Amino acid sequence: MAVKKIGQQTIQFQNPPKAISAYSIVGPKEGQGPLNIWFDEVLEDDMCQEKSFEKAEGRMLRNTIISAMKKCKKTPKDIDYMLGGDLLNQLMSTSYTARDLSIPFFGLYGACSTMTESISLASVLIDGGFADHVIAATSSHFSTAERQFRFPLEHGNQRPPTAQWTVTGSGALILSSEGSGPMVTHITTGKVVDYGISDVNNMGAAMAPAAADTIATHLSDTGRMPDFYDMILTGDLGEVGKKIVLDMLMGKGFSIEKVYNDCGLMIFDNSKQDTHSGGSGCGCSAAVFCGYIYKQLQSKKVKNILLVSTGALLSTISTQQGESIPGIAHAAVFSTA
Amino acid sequence: MAVKKIGQQTIQFQNPPKAISAYSIVGPKEGQGPLNIWFDEVLEDDMCQEKSFEKAEGRMLRNTIISAMKKCKKTPKDIDYMLGGDLLNQLMSTSYTARDLSIPFFGLYGACSTMTESISLASVLIDGGFADHVIAATSSHFSTAERQFRFPLEHGNQRPPTAQWTVTGSGALILSSEGSGPMVTHITTGKVVDYGISDVNNMGAAMAPAAADTIATHLSDTGRMPDFYDMILTGDLGEVGKKIVLDMLMGKGFSIEKVYNDCGLMIFDNSKQDTHSGGSGCGCSAAVFCGYIYKQLQSKKVKNILLVSTGALLSTISTQQGESIPGIAHAAVFSTA
Numbered sequence: 001m002a003v004k005k006i007g008q009q010t011i012q013f014q015n016p017p018k019a020i021s022a023y024s025i026v027g028p029k030e031g032q033g034p035l036n037i038w039f040d041e042v043l044e045d046d047m048c049q050e051k052s053f054e055k056a057e058g059r060m061l062r063n064t065i066i067s068a069m070k071k072c073k074k075t076p077k078d079i080d081y082m083l084g085g086d087l088l089n090q091l092m093s094t095s096y097t098a099r100d101l102s103i104p105f106f107g108l109y110g111a112c113s114t115m116t117e118s119i120s121l122a123s124v125l126i127d128g129g130f131a132d133h134v135i136a137a138t139s140s141h142f143s144t145a146e147r148q149f150r151f152p153l154e155h156g157n158q159r160p161p162t163a164q165w166t167v168t169g170s171g172a173l174i175l176s177s178e179g180s181g182p183m184v185t186h187i188t189t190g191k192v193v194d195y196g197i198s199d200v201n202n203m204g205a206a207m208a209p210a211a212a213d214t215i216a217t218h219l220s221d222t223g224r225m226p227d228f229y230d231m232i233l234t235g236d237l238g239e240v241g242k243k244i245v246l247d248m249l250m251g252k253g254f255s256i257e258k259v260y261n262d263c264g265l266m267i268f269d270n271s272k273q274d275t276h277s278g279g280s281g282c283g284c285s286a287a288v289f290c291g292y293i294y295k296q297l298q299s300k301k302v303k304n305i306l307l308v309s310t311g312a313l314l315s316t317i318s319t320q321q322g323e324s325i326p327g328i329a330h331a332a333v334f335s336t337a
Numbered sequence: 338m339a340v341k342k343i344g345q346q347t348i349q350f351q352n353p354p355k356a357i358s359a360y361s362i363v364g365p366k367e368g369q370g371p372l373n374i375w376f377d378e379v380l381e382d383d384m385c386q387e388k389s390f391e392k393a394e395g396r397m398l399r400n401t402i403i404s405a406m407k408k409c410k411k412t413p414k415d416i417d418y419m420l421g422g423d424l425l426n427q428l429m430s431t432s433y434t435a436r437d438l439s440i441p442f443f444g445l446y447g448a449c450s451t452m453t454e455s456i457s458l459a460s461v462l463i464d465g466g467f468a469d470h471v472i473a474a475t476s477s478h479f480s481t482a483e484r485q486f487r488f489p490l491e492h493g494n495q496r497p498p499t500a501q502w503t504v505t506g507s508g509a510l511i512l513s514s515e516g517s518g519p520m521v522t523h524i525t526t527g528k529v530v531d532y533g534i535s536d537v538n539n540m541g542a543a544m545a546p547a548a549a550d551t552i553a554t555h556l557s558d559t560g561r562m563p564d565f566y567d568m569i570l571t572g573d574l575g576e577v578g579k580k581i582v583l584d585m586l587m588g589k590g591f592s593i594e595k596v597y598n599d600c601g602l603m604i605f606d607n608s609k610q611d612t613h614s615g616g617s618g619c620g621c622s623a624a625v626f627c628g629y630i631y632k633q634l635q636s637k638k639v640k641n642i643l644l645v646s647t648g649a650l651l652s653t654i655s656t657q658q659g660e661s662i663p664g665i666a667h668a669a670v671f672s673t674a
Binding site for chain 2: 001002003004005009011051052054055080081085088089090091092095096098099102103104105106107108109110111117120121124125126127128129130131132148177189190191192193194313314315316317318321323326328
């Protein structure tokens, strides 16, 4: 029997993995946002001395992982597995990074939910006694996402108020069976939820029902009230999605307003940075968590965090063929008990 | 300490998951091949009554999973997790299938290695006590892959002799903590290996070094000789890749020729079906394993199988930007001891 499962979709770890190291790199625009001082590195040039946006994203991700290893004095040989992915077709940034690092690699795709998907399976590998050190890492890049999912940058298209701004950023977390650091105590794995939203400029609304579903399931499974957490953080719902999540959870009997925020709203100052509904992308929750939240946990300014990265599982082809946008959200609990 | 790890990259399960059900669906061309009688279902029309190739692939995958559940009298509510992916950008077939089934979902991308990647992480979830029933499933479709990675079908382009034919097919395996069926006893997780091949019409050569690396590592980690296995099966290296693997392993001191075959060569009769170097695609090793091999294990005609699905982690963008093709191979051992 699955002894570590509680409720419907939640795992409670018996030997909670420790996050012994975290590192974040963000682009210039993200570096001008409110979390500026918390990121480990802010790029002066988001081309990273590469010739294409895609190679720049790959280099940013690789540097993030290498720096995360350095911070805890590990080399690729010490790492049992690397888990991660990005938004590019066939995970281009992550695949080439895994090649350069030569660490056994599980490629994951959960759109912008990939950070907590990676943390979830990395934690399973450690808690289950299969690994001692596992890297969970993701990245996104405004310029790669924009031209893959929307329009060439040169097109200069207008963006509606519901649109979000893909974060140029990456985060890497090293989870370990030993050492010290915030612990991953639970994960709640999401189902794909689709309420029929088909507007690709309104991803927040498309992902919000999945986030609400995962958060409600997590609270039911664990029997916890929202105020158990210092913060409940969704990945990149933006202003539109945030309101929907609050409403939907209220409808399910959970008032999370006092502790709730969204990484996509935290990373930019929308009044000055013109990012419309807020930030998005795999790199959004990864950089906000590995940059800002991780340090708050380390200094014990916060003790219990529910991180819920949120993904929209559309493709340009599914949109062209008239499909709506399926959402998914995976939750991971970090505690400093 | 990682008590279940042996050697460099191998996990030995202490409570090996049982493959209690398997189902395979293939397209008409695959149904005319030598494994004809072993597939659970052969499509008369590979459009599956849908209006697009992509939706047809999604329907094939969904039907495969539903039939695999029916075979062992399970419903989606009995399944803890679904793991899988496909070749389409953003895993279109699998994402929409996961939406329709409403099972907690981890999306994976390992190109054509996705079947053993899914089996690996599914086994970890069960052996570690995190789940009782997990689905591992993948699909590929000739017409979706061809137009995404190569040319519009209407273009009728010529194919060089090293080119492979993407299999229209899908396979779903249900792994369980209880019940009976072939057991997954070990997994060996691959690193990304890249020998600099950049010819997208020679994927076999691009993937072969990764396959040789994973097979050699598996044999070293376990201390087993190749003839421990009734069959060592790579996913889709085709004729070109098969020869390279044999050569490379000979160079590493392993002679696997007597027990070695490639699913891409088994699924088509190249002398009659004009598939050039052989079959490829996520669905290739998935359908050959779930259709043919699983039944050989059930009837104990074979007892120990090393399945090594092989993936080429390229994208059209990486190719356009002059990158070579990184390969990866993940191995899973099935035993009927």
